[in-house]
Amino acid sequence: MPVQGIFGNTVELLGKTLDLRAKRQTMISANLANVETPGYKASDLSFEGQLKSALKGGPGAGTLTNPRHIPLKGGSAASLEKVQGDVVELNSGNMGPDGNGVEMESEMGRLAENQIMYNASVQLLTKKFEELKQAIRGTL
Numbered sequence: 078m079p080v081q082g083i084f085g086n087t088v089e090l091l092g093k094t095l096d097l098r099a100k101r102q103t104m105i106s107a108n109l110a111n112v113e114t115p116g117y118k119a120s121d122l123s124f125e126g127q128l129k130s131a132l133k134g135g136p137g138a139g140t141l142t143n144p145r146h147i148p149l150k151g152g153s154a155a156s157l158e159k160v161q162g163d164v165v166e167l168n169s170g171n172m173g174p175d176g177n178g179v180e181m182e183s184e185m186g187r188l189a190e191n192q193i194m195y196n197a198s199v200q201l202l203t204k205k206f207e208e209l210k211q212a213i214r215g216t217l
Contacts, residue, residue, distance in 0.1 A: 115175035124162030
């Protein structure tokens with residue numbers, strides 16, 4: 078039985094979330110590394126809306142090839158795999174005289190928030206696999 082059948086989309090969702098948060102961490106780190114680069118524009122990865130849409134059965138949940146087919150409802154692992162996130166340029170209210178748009182304090186806050194969310198996802202995923210191990214051992 079595939080893992081999806083045991084936990085629904087939870088494991089796939091958490092795995093995709095970890096991948097996207099790692100990408101976001103890289104982008105935030107790049108912003109911080111370029112805090113003194115003239116003309117550098119800060120960017121971010123936006124993906125939460127796409128994940129919600131994939132889970133609700135938005136685009137990619139299934140296509141009808143015949144009008145008599147029953148439409149699929151709910152997201153699937155296939156629709157979660159398609160979520161890549163959108164790179165967005167952050168508009169800074171404090172553009173430096175050299176055209177640099179990176180606000181160090183803001184970036185550090187986003188870095189900390191992303192790290193906390195990443196760690197929470199890891200803990201949830203660990204808990205799911207602990208439950209699976211307990212079920213296999215029969216100690217649940």
